[in-house]
Amino acid sequence: MSARTQPAPVVIVGGGLAGLTAAHALRHHGIPFRLFEASDRLAGLARSFRDADGFSHDFGAHFITNRLAAALGMGAECRTVQHYGEVVRLGGEDISYPLGLLGVPRFDLSAAWTRLRDAVRSTASPNDAATWFRHNFGRALADEVALPLLEAWSGQAAERLAPAVGEKLPGGLLETLWLKLAGRLTDRAVAIGYCGALPQSASVWHVYPEHGVGAICARLAEGLDDAVTLGTRVQRIRVEGGRAVSVRVEDDELPVSAVISTAPIHVLPRLVEGTDALERFARFRFRPMILANLNLEGRHLLSDTVVWLPERGFASYRVTEAPISMPWLAPEGKTTLTVDIGCEVGDDWWTASDAAIAARCLEDIAPLVPDAARRHRSHRVLRTPIGYPLFMRDYESDRLRLAIDGTGVDNLLSVGRNGAFDHLLMEDVYCRTLAQVQPLIDELLPAVRAA
Amino acid sequence: MNVPSEQTPTASTLSAGGLPIEEVDCPLCGRDDAEPIAVGEDFEYHTTRDSWRMVRCRRCRLLYLNPRPAPAALDAIYPDDYHAFAFEPARFGLIHAVRTRLEARRLRRWCRGLPKRARVVDVGCGDGFHLQILRRYGRPGWQLEGVDPSPRAVTAARRAGLNIHAGTVEQVGLPPASYDLALMIMTLEHVPDPLASLAAVRRALKPRGRLVVVTDNADTLDFRLFGRRHWGGYHFPRHFHLFDAATLGATAAAAGFGVRRAETAVSPINAMYSLRNLLVDLGAPAKVHDRLTLDSPVGLGLFTVLDALQAARGEGSVLCATLERSGRGRVLRGRFGGAR
Structure with missing residues (x-):
């Protein structure tokens, strides 16, 4: 190591899939970091275990x-995984999703009528989830299936939710048909509606790691022991002049070159001091x-x-x-x-x-x-x-700002399912986190190489 | 803090299949920002149970395998019966004879204008197939040499009486400014660091020396049809990077070469193996996909005709580029010799 000093470490808050993905990427580039996990083990939501009964x-x-x-x-x-199927229980009968629902005449007629009506009279793009579902699925399917599920799941009236809830659903009918067929032909549970960050295809299917889904975190954590601290909470993130400058850990102030947080986004404003840029996320x-x-x-x-x-x-x-x-x-x-x-x-x-x-x-x-x-x-x-x-309508514009512009503090990233506040599946968390961390790596790499 | 000191640190770990693997940055532009485009397995030789991911660099568009087998895994992924180690007339009969004729025509064209006492090196010579053609069809005064890191290939080539440097072209230290012509035929996609290999070849060339690069073309109909998984050109996990006209041109330029001539040529292999990989993956009986291998005249013949149609549109299965050390050639853009 030469005489020039390394830049301050990046601090990663949380050792779940997102935190470990970020840590793994930083280590690959030789960028110094410290990861703090409040609990006594890594993997967070990606954890798996086997109980005494097997x-x-x-x-x-x-x-x-x-x-x-x-x-x-x-x-x-x-x-x-050879098969993964979903059904909808209606009137005591299980109807396969999504294709079986197409065989229900009242859903088809209602959807066709909605399409026809919307083709004739131009309608504004929906600004709540209820309208979005009725517009896209037809009133019958929306009112009998989609909206009751949405409301039970969210605990909110669909009118209060943003249309983005629906936009998270899988792609077109033809694509779904093709992927279903491909799954049958290959005897694999081709992933349908499980890829947010990357395209779905017949070549992408569900698999299960021998030692549970948590094994992917163990994989990412390999060789990172020297930089990971368990059972330790980041108490404060100090921001000065619009940049994160230090974190407080075990009552010590640790200078940082950046912070990558996986904390739930509504908690983050309470961790940050020196700016109110994040206040708008507190109500998420x-x-x-x-x-x-x-x-x-x-x-x-x-x-x-x-x-x-x-x-x-x-x-x-x-x-x-x-x-x-x-x-x-x-x-x-x-x-x-x-x-x-x-x-x-x-x-x-x-x-x-x-x-x-x-x-x-x-x-x-x-x-x-x-x-x-x-x-x-x-x-x-x-x-x-x-x-x-x-995704409440009240704060939809702030949610979009978070997705597009980030936290409002340049070198403070909020990543992962809870940090990015998005319906992310495992692969999405991995891809999105890498994409979010990339600009930070580009920024820090010259200094690290110079040192 | 344990921080690797190299510019592009790569730590090798063990894959779940037990193979040493490494994560790499883009071998052309050095950035680590790529989108996955394909996932597949070793459909041909079944050397590992691992899955492999071909990615495309978002900056320079190069396709590369990431993660990929680490250097310590090379013995495992190139089995004894690997085709480039043992393309023998006894086993391949008619196919050997036809391929020898076709390759001889191409080689003679690339050798046009070479002096009587030219020095030629084939980098990644395998069992010496191309060198033997040159020995047979070229001028008697030519000094022919080969370079290959595989002990099995070196043994086979030396047994044929060829002069072989054992090791990679970076390792063997070819004499500088000594060669009139270098060949890299189906080699560049296998080497771990294409820029370093090209630089080593460039040093060995005389000032007016030329390098002919032949490599799989990732801008073809079969790539577009099978590119998510089964495309023959992936050759999982032995092709570390794959090129189209633009990325090959950029790679040549980055290594200081100019492009003198560029074209695509006919090869049945990638399209035929795309179909074969699909059938293997679907669990089709061996008697079906056995018709689609290097020793099947019917399969090779059929796919040669199909690829000839593609080649006529500038989308043949292999890219052939003649590069010159002077670096004065044109910079390639778009397709080779294509109508589009």
């Missing part, structure tokens, strides 16, 4: 794409979620991997039987149903005991699995106050 649980996504696996050199340790909201994993006797209790429940009467909006797609997640002859409940922190779902939540979920899914209570063996309940970012 059930595997992933906190976040159940799978990654083969493209992400290849990027990380993990292709050989991933199993191909996340939907709290309860994910109840019910371990049951039997397998293929649902008609497909995911059952959407738009009809009133269900507390849950979605039930997933991941072992239909990934049989290795549960011991033979057993299965796990994951029941998703949208809730609010402190409501009667949130405050109920795990056993009470499991009991209510078993009752809720009785129309799907009548003997669920008899099959029930154990459960594991996860509560998260930051389940999904909510």
